[in-house]
Every structure is written in C-alpha cells, then in structure tokens.
Amino acid sequence: MGEAKRRKTTDGEKYGQDPRILPWIPITKSQSELFVTWTTRGAWVGIGLMVTVWVTIRFIGPAFGWWEIVG
Template identity: 80%
Template sequence: MGEAKRRKETLGEKYGQQERIMPWIPITKNQAELFVAWTTRGAWVGIGGMVVAWVTIRFIGPAFGWWHVVD
C-alpha cells in the first residue's frame, strides 16, 4: 500500500483539506500566510506614503512660500 493511501485512510474526511492554524480558529495556514504578505505590503506602502508626505511638507511646501503656514 502506498503512502498516499495510508494517509487517506488515516485522515478520513480531512484528507485533502488544508490544515488550520489552531483547531478552534477557522483560518488555514495558507490564509494566514496571505494575511501576513498583504499586511507587510500595506505597511511598506504606508511608509512610502509617509516619506512622500514628509518630503512634500518639509521641502516642497517652503519652496513655494508656504513656510508661514507651518510656523
């Protein structure tokens, strides 16, 4: 008997289903990995946006004479 058949007999109904992080949490490991990937990407986008805003406020604004608004 092959390993796949043994595994199928052992797991029964759960054979072929994705494994959950914890039995009581309905989130699979793949969903958790996707969540981490998306939030990491979102954090980098936020950091980039903050840098652009800082450069705009710090350098571009005063160059156009908006320095009195910041003071």
Template identity: 70%
Template sequence: MGESKRRKESLGEKYGQEERILPWVPITKRQSEQFMAITTRGAWIGIGALATGWFTVRFIGPAFGWWDVQ
C-alpha cells in the same frame, strides 16, 4: 502510491483539507500567509506615503511658499 493510500485511510474525512492554525480558529495556514503578505505590503506603502508627505511638507512646501517654516 501506497503511502498516499495509507495517509488517506488514516485521515479519513480530513484528507485533502487545508490544515488550520489552531483547531478552534477557522483560519487556514494559507489564509494566514496571504494576510501577512497583504499587511506587509500595506505597511511598506504606508511608510512610503509618510516619507513622501514629510518630504513635501518639509522641503517642497517652503520652496513654493505654501507653509511658513521658521
């Protein structure tokens, strides 16, 4: 309990606020972690969509005569 009080006194108004990545950038560490998680998931979805599209064009399309691949 004593450590918490000392920390609160030393930090003053900043106590309880989230830490920023850099002092001049208005983005917190939690926001940056959320951004990384969302963009990583989006990248994997994009890779999956690209692979599915390629498979469709390369194999399924010619089997049904959709594209004339020589």
C-alpha cells in the same frame, strides 16, 4: 500501502484539506500566509506615503512659502 493511501485512510474526510493553525480557530495556513502577504504590502505602501508626505512638507512646502503661513 503507499504513504498517500495510508494518510487517506487515517485522515478520512480531512484528507487533502488545508490544515488549520489551531483546531478552534477557523483560519487555515494558506489564509494566514495570504494575510501576512497583504499586511506586508500595506506596510510598505504606508511607508511610501509617509516618505512622500514628509518630503512634501520638508522640501516642497518651504519652496512655495508655506512656512510663513504655518509658522
């Protein structure tokens, strides 16, 4: 008997389904990988926004005289 047939007989209904990270948590491995992908992308967007705001405040703001209003 081939490996796939053996797994199909031993796994039963669970054969071919995405395995869970932990048995008591209803999150599959593919869902966890998708979560990591989205959070990594979100972190990079946040870093980009933070740099944009910093450049605006640090260099562009004083050029327009904002420092005199704030300071």
